[in-house]
Amino acid sequence: MSLIESPELAKRLARAILSDVAMYNPEKVESGIKNDNIFDLLSEELEEGRQHFHSRVSPDLNPDIIYEIAVVDVLIKRAGKIESSIW
DSSP states (O other), X not given: OOOBOOHHHHHHHHHHHHHHHHHHOHXXXXXXXXXXXXXXXXXXXXXXXXXXXXXXXXXXXXXXXXXXXXXXXXXXXXXXXXXXXXX
């Protein structure tokens, strides 16, 4: 399988991976937002997703940046309805 070279496809993959993380861990997401420790609670899942993402995307696309933006877009922004001292 060849590496993804398209920035749009890489962004789509990152969002899909993180959507899966959120879907399979709703309690951790909610608790992490409420208690401002989402990155601690999901550290294993986020790292596993990052590893998978890096295995599929060309390093020329700066995959860390794409993945981190997707983390914010999928895990943080979508959780905006959860009560938290963060906002």
